Amino acid sequence: MHYTGTVWRPPFEFRSLLLQVTTGCSHNGCSFCSMYRTTPFHVSPMEEVRADLEEAARRFPETERVFLLSGDAFVLPAEKLLKIAEAARKALPKLKTISCYASVQNVKNKTVRDLKALRAAGISEPNFGIETGLPSLLKDMNKGFTVEEAREQLGKLREAGMDFSVNLILGARGAAPDTNPGADMPEGNASADAWIREKAAADAALMNELLPSLIFVTTLHHAPGSPLHEAVRKGQFRKCEKEDILREEILLLEMLELKNCIFLGIHTSDPVPVAGMLPRDRDAMISKLRDAMPALS
Ligand code: SF4
Structure with a gap:
């Protein structure tokens, strides 16, 4: 081969x-x-x-x-x-x-x-490595497409009856702006909770529109040699704490409205592995993530 x-x-x-x-x-x-x-x-x-x-x-x-x-x-x-x-x-x-x-x-x-x-x-x-539904973050990540293009192009797959899976990156936005010098301050609300919620809501909204058959979540990893790795090294980007990763994942699970969608949070980068079928296993996955939070804080 x-x-x-x-x-x-x-x-x-x-x-x-x-x-x-x-x-x-x-x-x-x-x-x-x-x-x-x-x-x-x-x-x-x-x-x-x-x-x-x-x-x-x-x-x-x-x-x-x-x-x-x-x-x-x-x-x-x-x-x-x-x-x-x-x-x-x-x-x-x-x-x-x-x-x-x-x-x-x-x-x-x-x-x-x-x-x-x-x-x-x-x-x-x-x-598809969609990574996020937040337009500004998608641009920062230099994914090479916009949220609108994702809607339009993946809509063609749905029309053709072709199933597809989507990757999302937890913590891709980095730590909230009051602790993260590289991040843009969201208008009117800089609290960590609002920062995390905005990302989770945008990701869930896009998934609810795209209707993937499987969502695979990983946690932000910046490989040596990548621009993000350099930004982290220079202190221009601060990563989220593990606790915030779990918060984001819980919010995402709460806001996903998909039927018969496999949810996999089993990447080695994910702080707590969860896997199941949505909506059937949503509560069990959320409980597992909630139960793990005290040990991480
Ligand atoms: S640069 Fe990496 S993450 Fe981006 S599309 Fe290519 S393989 Fe995927």
Whole structure:
């Protein structure tokens, strides 16, 4: 199998066959991320993909799920993704779903008709790093898209009937402005509670509109080599305390109005692991987070 540089995949894809169809990330500019800083973006030639599928057919013939690498493999045009899906289904007869990381920008070059064709070919459940529904924070994070674009582009997926998952970052706003010199002061209210609530409310409101089938929350991590890491090192950005991360997560859970949505807060960066189905397990997850707060304060 061809694998270039460090290979990343969502934790919930741990059973999937990892198939490299791109290398690096076409955006490669988010303020907190250095995952692909030293790996240039590159599209794998089809011969290489076919060779890997032949190997997978020999070694892992029972494969039911494939995860396409790397940082935003959904950037490939629909025609190329359809070609890959066709080759994958031929090589792996038990294959059910082909997933990948995706950016909002990746959907722009696809029509609803394209997305329906991709879904029919088995490509589904792309994972979007939306990170937040707060427009100013999204801009600060240099995600390369706006909240409005997220609404518009992911609305196309919904129209096409394609399920998708979304990542959110707890604590992405950093500590409240009275303790965080790098943060903009929100008009009229600088209290830590209002600061956290504003972020949670914006995230929940966007999720309630987008209707993802899975929400994966991580806690802000600034990788060495990223602009945010530099800002933290220079004292221009202060991270939230763990207690505030839990507060934000509780508020988020309280404000999510989704039906049959998986909520996963199980990343190693999350102070307290919680997982469940919304709305069924909301109260149990909130209780677990509340119970853990005294030990963190
Ligand atoms: S967070 Fe995702 S989209 Fe942003 S630079 Fe990293 S891999 Fe690319």
